[in-house]
Amino acid sequence: MADALPNVDRLQCLGVANTIVPLLREIHRYEETVVFPAYEAALTLAESKLACTNRLRAEHLEDECYADELTEALLAIGHGDRIDNAEAVGFMLRGFFESVRRHIAFEREHILPRIGFSGL
Template sequence: MLFRGEPMEVMARVLEAQSVLCDQLEAVADSLPNAVDSETCFRLAAVMKVLVTEAHRFKEAVVYPLFEARFADRIEMPAIIARLRSEHAEDETYAQELAEALTAGRRNMVENPEAMGYMLRAFFRGLRRQVAFEREQLGAYVALQ
């Protein structure tokens, strides 16, 4: 259901879902080094892998071509889209590694809380920057309709 509907409405829902994921990952990072609920970690790992991959596919197949067409007069748009696609590849690799780390520990334990906190923060901070930028572009796109 998240990926069905008018492209810009879907994009807004995707960005909101990514923001919620970032908030949840931050809550886990903030709870370290205390015990972490393994069910939460498993759920976040599963959601993260699917959401990140599917959101990227949707953006690359549907949204970015719309942005490129709408902002064809902006000579920087091809470079922006290329950068976002490159970030997607990095995000997907990092999301996979983070998901493995979230599910690798023993029940309610994180073997290296400092490393886990670093991984979580690096991932959600990068994703938040991307969401903020895409919200800005989405707002500009909608305003010009």
């Protein structure tokens, strides 16, 4: 989508806009209620003082706020608004997805192996 700007598929923009926030919130809820408690239970006492789950929870909030902003932009595009600054919209898309990729990579490398999950 970012690479196609300013000639994006408006229906695709609407689809992503209507999906991204609910999906992200559901994933975060699962991580915070299932994955993080399992990880925290697997830590030693010394490690628990260094637990990264508080930082990851804060990242969840940041990601959701950013997803809200991205949703607004995609809804506007999907409803026919002109894209005045395609570079800025592309930057928003790439920035959001890069942040989510880093978050996932960290969890795959540090959290999931600790709780015995290697399915990803």
